[in-house]
Amino acid sequence: MPLTRERIAEAALALIDSDGLENCSMRRLGNQLEVEAMAIYHHFADKGELLDAVMDRMLDEIELPPRGSTPPLERLRQFTYNYRSAAIRHPRAFILLATRRFNTVCAFDLYERVLEVFADLGLDAAESAYWFRLIGGFTSGAGLAEGASRERIADATPLRLERTPEAIDHPHVRAVAPHLQVRNLDRVFDFGVGVLFDALAARVGDAPKS
Amino acid sequence: MPLTRERIAEAALALIDSDGLENCSMRRLGNQLEVEAMAIYHHFADKGELLDAVMDRMLDEIELPPRGSTPPLERLRQFTYNYRSAAIRHPRAFILLATRRFNTVCAFDLYERVLEVFADLGLDAAESAYWFRLIGGFTSGAGLAEGASRERIADATPLRLERTPEAIDHPHVRAVAPHLQVRNLDRVFDFGVGVLFDALAARVGDAPKS
DNA sequence: ACCTGAACACCGTTCAAGT
């Protein structure tokens, strides 16, 4: 089986999923592929280009319902949920989507299709930008926060506080924290999406669904 | 001048601000402090603990208006703007706040004061969690996105697309992108905050400001 | 207690060499 960009990017995403972004080195990736690390440089100019390919693989998984399948607002809402699903499926790789510039053809194609939905809603370019940043910022930020809740970050200080008496000095934290535990995160995300899409629906003149 | 945790953390933040997170190594940091890199380990157990201290320094700069100075909703709105200011002041260090777990005493103290505002608004613990994640997710995600707009990410692929013909094939991207340029980001953030706080104001029974 | 300096096990990347 020859080495290809696709095989390498797939192995890189799998390695990040299992061992974390900080452990996805060219040498370890080469090891997974049963090839010398330096062979990868024949397919990618540098590690940044490889990480862009990993982003593309994740973006590929995020479906946007096709035009006409359902009203624009529902297409956008479904896309938002699918974006979050990628964050849950790849908690250790999602940071790439949240922190790296989108610079690939694949990413721009997706941008284009998403921004088309805003136009279908009747928003002009400026308002499309506003709502895009609002909904996208929330989805990205909430996805990162959920990832942090779902697992340890490798080089973070081990949980000094979460079970020591200090936490007891913070009554509001103690009261709210249970509602941000993993088993409640679906509800928390639903709430945020609900507020944002009710506001967007009011703006574009549809009646809110709920 | 003796080496202290404070001096080290301050130098680390300054180094990240100037050279980027990826160039803030123990050796380079030691160089800045005119000390052997290994001396830092006498003050911090490992790099993760140092990065937590850097986070604390940033959080220290983010002011929350004191109780009673202004209505709770305005205190929260001001805090949201101050949080974003930290993202703009430290675009290369802000990723720490967005991606690392908050695990320090300092971070929990701040959580406590912020969640107290939600309680002052009359929200119960569950709704506090919902609004906290909604507003916090947006602020964090938008801050990261703005940081990416404001500067190059070191190992990202150089801007292949931003000036090549490919972009021309994406009419919606072409139309919307100018509204997400740096000079318009204040407006974009204002819009998001406006939508969120109007919704929150409606929920807690105050009249929206605008 | 506080800092040094050598050492270990890693990195990303370059480059000459193999086939």
Place this chain on the structure above:
DNA sequence: ACCTGAACACCGTTCAAGT
């Protein structure tokens, strides 16, 4: 064209040694 292997300039961290 595609891959190897040695080498370079870095990492974080450990540890024995200095003061």
